[in-house]
Amino acid sequence: METWFIVLVVFVLGIFMWYVHDKYVQRTHQILVNYPIVGRLRFVFQEFREPFRQYFGDEKFYESMDKLDWVYSASRDKVNFASFSPSQPLPKPKFMLRHTNIVLNEDEIDNEFSVTFGENREKPFVANSILGRGPMSDGSISPEGTRAFVYGAKDGDFPINSGEGGLTSNFFVTHYNYDTKYMKEVTGNALQHKIFRLSKILFNEPVAIDFYRRSLFKKDLEADTYVFNKDKECFFRPNWDAPIEAFPNEVPEDMPDIILQISSGLYGVRTKDGKFDKERYKKQMSFCKMTEIKIAQGAKQTGGKLIAEKVTPSIAYYRNIEAHKDAFSPNRFPYANTTEELFDFIGQLQEASKKPVGIKIVISDYDNIVPIAKEMKRREKLGLPYPDYISIDGGSGGSATAPLDMMERIGMDIRDALYLVDKVLKDYGVRDKVKLSASGKILTPDDVVITLCLGADFVQIARGFMMSAGCIRARYCSGAGEHQCPVGLATQDIKKRKHYFVKKHASNVKNYHKNILKSMKSLLAVMGLKNVNQLNKDRLIFLDKDSIIHDDMDALFERRILIKK
Numbered sequence: 001m002e003t004w005f006i007v008l009v010v011f012v013l014g015i016f017m018w019y020v021h022d023k024y025v026q027r028t029h030q031i032l033v034n035y036p037i038v039g040r041l042r043f044v045f046q047e048f049r050e051p052f053r054q055y056f057g058d059e060k061f062y063e064s065m066d067k068l069d070w071v072y073s074a075s076r077d078k079v080n081f082a083s084f085s086p087s088q089p090l091p092k093p094k095f096m097l098r099h100t101n102i103v104l105n106e107d108e109i110d111n112e113f114s115v116t117f118g119e120n121r122e123k124p125f126v127a128n129s130i131l132g133r134g135p136m137s138d139g140s141i142s143p144e145g146t147r148a149f150v151y152g153a154k155d156g157d158f159p160i161n162s163g164e165g166g167l168t169s170n171f172f173v174t175h176y177n178y179d180t181k182y183m184k185e186v187t188g189n190a191l192q193h194k195i196f197r198l199s200k201i202l203f204n205e206p207v208a209i210d211f212y213r214r215s216l217f218k219k220d221l222e223a224d225t226y227v228f229n230k231d232k233e234c235f236f237r238p239n240w241d242a243p244i245e246a247f248p249n250e251v252p253e254d255m256p257d258i259i260l261q262i263s264s265g266l267y268g269v270r271t272k273d274g275k276f277d278k279e280r281y282k283k284q285m286s287f288c289k290m291t292e293i294k295i296a297q298g299a300k301q302t303g304g305k306l307i308a309e310k311v312t313p314s315i316a317y318y319r320n321i322e323a324h325k326d327a328f329s330p331n332r333f334p335y336a337n338t339t340e341e342l343f344d345f346i347g348q349l350q351e352a353s354k355k356p357v358g359i360k361i362v363i364s365d366y367d368n369i370v371p372i373a374k375e376m377k378r379r380e381k382l383g384l385p386y387p388d389y390i391s392i393d394g395g396s397g398g399s400a401t402a403p404l405d406m407m408e409r410i411g412m413d414i415r416d417a418l419y420l421v422d423k424v425l426k427d428y429g430v431r432d433k434v435k436l437s438a439s440g441k442i443l444t445p446d447d448v449v450i451t452l453c454l455g456a457d458f459v460q461i462a463r464g465f466m467m468s469a470g471c472i473r474a475r476y477c478s479g480a481g482e483h484q485c486p487v488g489l490a491t492q493d494i495k496k497r498k499h500y501f502v503k504k505h506a507s508n509v510k511n512y513h514k515n516i517l518k519s520m521k522s523l524l525a526v527m528g529l530k531n532v533n534q535l536n537k538d539r540l541i542f543l544d545k546d547s548i549i550h551d552d553m554d555a556l557f558e559r560r561i562l563i564k565k
Helices: 004-025 030-034 040-050 065-075 143-156 188-201 205-217 278-284 313-319 339-353 366-382 412-425 445-453 461-466 501-527 553-560
Strands: 094-097 113-116 125-127 131-133 183-187 227-229 235-240 258-262 290-294 358-364 391-394 436-437 458-460 540-543
Touching: 065 461, 065 501, 094 445, 094 501, 131 235, 131 501, 143 501, 183 205, 183 339, 188 205, 205 227, 205 235, 258 436, 278 339, 278 501, 290 339, 339 358, 339 366, 366 412, 391 412, 412 436, 412 445, 412 553, 445 501, 458 461, 461 501, 540 553
Parallel strands: 131 458, 258 290, 290 358, 358 391, 391 436, 436 458
Antiparallel strands: 094 540, 113 125, 183 235, 227 235
């Protein structure tokens, strides 16, 4: 036999085995499952990045590449130290933290990072962490991606915002101790159970569950609305048609702390004709700790946009809409034609849930927050309802699908917006009546500390958690065109998402949150502060583009934001 033929056969066989290994055997690199062999070029280019950084490796959109590296290292629980200097120093202008000469040791810093919302509600929400995963809809995120976030939030003991897609079955993946009065179960016969157990031995568990799901549901288009109970070896989903009396009075202990977001589309809490369904809302709040009404978002002051390709039958089921058609929400929230109407609707939700209710807004100037502050002051005197918290999104807040011409043209940077809102609420004497949440390009511990110094009580992070869950910033999140999210995180493409490493990324999500808090303690120590609640704007200094140092934040912001008198 010719030598060249033997070499060719060996080469082809080697490539084939390599392909099989990457796609079906290894469970270390997510990208290699969807792009066997070819995906390794990513790691080659990563190795080239450092030596070639001086030529093309800088970072233009975020403050520096080092911040992104911090997120990825923290999610993998790696040591986040650098040698000599940052590879790309933070650009000026920038905020700086005041340190103290007599620093503290880290064991002298409180481990208390909790925050309470709605102290006067019948059921206030005590968040065990000052950090939460920002709003990301199940629909824009794959079912597997949502499950990873839910596992991570539960194990890491921090809140998770549902996003405007509402409370889907994937938020129940940790809830095995349920009552079948409000949960529908689907289980296989004896033969299907045996095949499932055998496939777990021959393959990995996710593949076995996928086989089991297909054998049970066949061609059922809503098969994805059921999640797997490994204790009972069955599939289940909430039965929203069950009577309200069947649902738990308290949030089950085996569920994470969920913030239910309601958008202008009223997804998850609407009737078929798009009206608010109070009964459905009360059922969902049996599993959620508080409510957020989405009035606006930093990158997208229009209504939410989910293109038809992402509106699968399962997503349509969750949102009570028609499948395979664009789900574009109205720009204006239907019960917010005036500030008074919005606050009255908030009162309805507070009464129905007995839990805190807040609003999410974007700030462009003084006129965005003054009407809210005025109405809060009036209602506080009259004993009328008003928000328990205000969530502020920066003008650079991210979105998987938004008009490009709007992303950087509307809304203040979160730091300017936060200072303005904090000041106006104090001027009207209502700051102590409401909590402030902040979001918008907050990635690292120093970002969080600066945000808290400027008035935030709570921080919601989306981008950082996305990266911790495997996002490689390919910018194919929308699903528009021929490209899909290559790691299976932000897509409904079955071929991409079914290989997503749920448990691996859940661990990374948990690590990211843990390491932010850990590093925040280090920053508090060098600032001489024992508790996160001691942070305020006097702990900051500002270095402008001319290297002039400003140590009076009020004077600085008066120059940065010319407030109408």
